[in-house]
Amino acid sequence: MSKLKMAVLPDPDGSAADVARRAGAEVVGLDEAEALAWTTSATAEFPAALPDSIRWVQLPSAGVEQWLDAGIIDDARTWTAAIGAYAAPVAEHALLLLLAGLRRMPDCVRATTWSKSELMPQVGTLGGAAVAIIGCGSIGRALIPPLRALGAEVVAVTRSGRDVPGAARTLAAADSGEVWSQADHVVIAAPATSDTRHLVGRDQLSRMRPGAWLVNVARGSVVDTDALVGALDEGRIGGAALDVTDPEPLPDDHPLWTHPRAIITPHIANPAVTLRRGFHERLAHNIAEHLAGRRPAGTVDLVRGY
Secondary structure (H helix, E strand, C coil): CCCEEEEEECCCCCHHHHHHHHHCEEECCHHHCCEEEECCCCHHHCCCCCCCCCCEEECCCCCCHHHHHCCCCCCCCEEECCCCCCHHHHHHHHHHHHHHHHCCHHHHHHCCCCCHHHHHHHCCCCCCCEEEEECCCHHHHHHHHHHHHCCCEEEEEECCCCCCCCCCEEEEHHHCCCHHHHCCEEEECCCCCCCCCCCECHHHHHHCCCCCEEEECCCHHHECHHHHHHHHHCCCCCEEEECCCCCCCCCCCCCCCCCCCEEECCCCCCCHHHHHHHHHHHHHHHHHHHHCCCCCCCECCCCCCC
16 A cells, blocks of 8 residues: 655644654655645635645644635545534533633632521432433533533534434524523534524523523534623523634633623633544545545535535
């Protein structure tokens, strides 16, 4: 079996190149390569033009909207993203955010006096709760087992509506209008596309239950930020826990930073240690798939935008 000739860039410490070699690739310069593994999310550093010999590009990020917006992804070759490679750590963070909101962790962290009588009536639990996961792909599927272990029932919303293992119900996105009023809490894990921009807006927020928490570990553009701030100000929902925002970075003077019903983490659901490990695992897997003549994981669909 001939080796795959792959360029691995920029790869400052050579670790991705080592992974590629162990997986069966021959690491070569860009002009000699038939495939490219790009190791950083910095689109500005990406080559202005790729040699015609490059037939496959492995990107390091799960979402591809920044690559599409920059005009980098084309239809002249196969592009693969790392979608699914980081599902476990992001699902872990989503669970943390949801529990932190339900258990009133922001109030406890900020408190300077014993406020049990005030906080106790506001503290919630996942036991017996219905949690909707909007965009129940790899992250949502990784989140279902811990939610069920804590006694929650999961309603999965997917593009197709095909049954998701472990979910009590699965709804197609087109038929999911009822989920906003029926779920106790909502987790957003949908990809950022033109179809999902402001998927969560004033109408959806107005139909959520008064004590419901909204968790977003997808992309900030999926939630209408102004509508969310309005819903929080008016106390229409229990709170919002966001690892991603629109705009991002969230400006220092933005009202969400100090809002008593909001939890903000600065896009750290996938920490550096799992980002590196997940990318390396995906790279090795896809090299093996390519060498075996199979379709690599995470192939980007230009029509769907992910």
